[in-house]
Amino acid sequence: MRIFVVFRLFLPLVMLIKKSDGISSHIQPFAEYDHSIELQTNVADLWWTVDDIERAILFELHVKTTGWIALGISPAGGMKGADIGVGWIDQSGNVHFQSGTNIVIFAFGLVDPDICRFDGDISYHDNRRGSQMIPLRFYANPPIDEKFAGLDSFEFRMNNYRVPSNETTYYCKVFKIPIDYPTKKHAIAYKVLINPDNRDLVHHFTLSECDPSTTFNDANLPEGVCDDVVQSVKMCTMDTVVGWATGGQDIVEYPEEAGYAIGGELAIKYYMIEMHYDNPNLASNRIDSSGIQFYIGKQLRPYDLGRIIFGTLSTPFDLAIPPQVNRFIVDCYCPPSVTQNFPESGITVVLAFPHTHLQGL
Template sequence: MVELQVNVAQLWWTVNDIEQAITFELHVNTIGWIALGISPAGGMKGADIAVGWVDSSGTVHMQDRFAFDKIKPTIDNTTQDWFGLQGQEQNGWTAIQFKRYFDTCDPMDVPIKSGTNILIFAYGIVDLDLYESAVDITYHDDRRGTRILPLRSYADQPTDEMLIGLDFFDFNFNNQVIPSTDTTYYCKVFKSPSPFLAKRHAIAHKVLIDSRNEHLVHHMDLFECTSEDAIDDDKLPDGICDEIFTVVGMCYSKLATAWAIGADVMTLYPEEAGYTVTSNISSKYFMIKIHYDNPRQASNLRDSSGIRFYLANELRKFDLGYVLLGTISSPGSLAIPPQAEQFIVDSYCPPEATRNFPSSGVNIVSALPHTHLQGYSVWTKLIRNNTAVQYLFNAESFNFNYQFANQLPKTIKIYPGDAFATRCIYKTTDKNDITLGGQRTKDEMCFQTFSYYPIVDSLFACATTIDMTVWETLMNTTSPIDYMKLEQWLRNLTWTPESIAQWQEFYNKAARLAIYDRGSHDKDTGQDIHIVTNGNMLREFLEENINQLDVFVFPPTSAPLSSSSSNNNSD
């Protein structure tokens, strides 16, 4: 169950993959009509809407409607594809159960896709009347809302009662002072608690949002630090993220989980696997990074938000791990022109990145897509033997304010030599300046983080960036450049519809460096760098017309990495 609006609207649903249908049950605090719709873009225009009510005799009525624009939705004149099953009115609430097939092939319907779906809901204060045409849907003022949900892969929230009796521990801020600025990223490093000096698996975690700050905490990331060399147990790093970056940089590469406004607070891991939060070898270190959104710049704010891990009494069969796919968050990877209705950024993770995977494969469990405010679509495809096999996850309708760790309906097997292609699509019609890759909300990102088991210690991330030599050629310089020079050059560009189209063509063709971590092969960087020599072939992969991709091993070097070291894939 999801509460679409607190104390107003609740939604239950059951997915039938065999029948390719969903049975919904919508409860709304009204004795009038209620409506649920699937929207292609989050508003009324183009939305496929079910409108239902229960009349005075207890009979359920259901209408299939379509909204051509921000006007009253009309009755679908093709086929009726929302089927009312049963309903009742009780204690001032109306509850109706109804059914819809995933894809009706009706041009006035919106398919229910395997990734995220945009739901809209509304309600009236009186029923409709089939015999009085004047008694119809009227403007519903603020009796409406929007929610993005992965309808076909949503995992029911575990309850606290399910976890009673388990050991747990919390990583949380302690009445931390929050600056009176509109945007703050605050980081704090934690050490696994000393009472748990044996390997223990977490089987669930719960995000703990300070009740004082439910609208202040915009999102929270948890990272596992990959090295403790620079960490002083007597003074664990704690402060504004940018100000302490030099001492917490090793904590940014391994994302453990993330939460954002609109997401569920509880996550239950698969029965076969647990996340290793403590070790019998040495202490483990984690970093929480919280984005505080304070547009009114209020002062005297304090916060004690954090995260709780519930520990299994016995170790599970497999260790759970995370891998990040997408682009490096830097100006060299993301430079999105303003006033673009659609701008596409593609990335590719080559087969070499998965060569160390076990022959039996690994199991993808969940997907966490991520961009910032300009991104509206994120997906990743699995490439096997130069063929696009399937989506790992398709968040075709993405919204920064509703970020989920989407549980897959079925685990997806990944084998040695598999490759991945990720696409992010942005809209910048509300911006007059270029948007660059970076950590701030007004910057942009492009990645998906997947949880999987069994863990492969040699791969935490596989991300691309445009080759610096490409930028040097574009800037018509033979002198080496860094991201500071590149950013200045990019911000001085002027834009027209023609130059925006040319920029998209440049992105389609530009050579990329694919940078990934394979663990112990390189003592200095721990990373491999591949160069995708033909950017056009990326597009062929993503359009599923895959023939070949010219990829060769570039001699390991730390130079491209050091120039991007302050622009990690984090948020």
């Protein structure tokens, strides 16, 4: 697939125009694009469109600087192995461009390189850089909020959590379902609530049911860095209800025949969010209240949604990859006891959440 890049620099003293949500550039893009994202607040914005017929991707990058800017596609978020393009406009108005996964990296400088000087190469960008996992392809057309207007709903969210300036943080928080439904209800859709300013931090999260036999103090529900509260939340880690990662849809609607059952005589009262924050730039003083919202249907549907989880636990005993191997396949098997309750007609899979972090299939 071919990749085309349109670079633009923008200055703060320009006419304000209508812009997309989360976009800070005051300059209108050259063309209409299918997708856009703010890479760095008030500094860098990216637009792109995937053309499957021409097998090409057109990017447009806006960066608030008067020097050079760069955009690349990286296999792991760094410069090694990345395909990078660098562009700038010199003092005479001449345009220069040098070409050097789905992880987009970008950088910029404060001055243009002087290619006439012996030492006029592009200077090091210091901390004027960033990377972000972006799904360049979108395979579904999610519904809009207005479709669920008027429905009852509830949500689970982080409570102004101050994300540590560590590269990786797993934070666990237990919730009690906020509404006590006397009869069974069906959740028919959910919406992922990621703080707009923290799209670069929230890598993925899971929402799990807590074992019905577990009791908690409702006035002091467990929360904290997952490794620190592992004993308190160990009964809330296995039965995953929802999984979301970068690239997933923000709104998911269940099929019209089925819903996620809550309330009534069901014993599930507590849930836990395990939130993975990815902070490669070691940003500090970032406050997050991301989470999830469920929409409750007005009528019960014919079927309750079920879940099946299979794979390999990420422990040294279960998943050990030998060093210096180019290819390593991990096999996992489901014993007959897992599928013994399946109907003879089989099951219908309506959602899937494959997840192997940065690499794997």
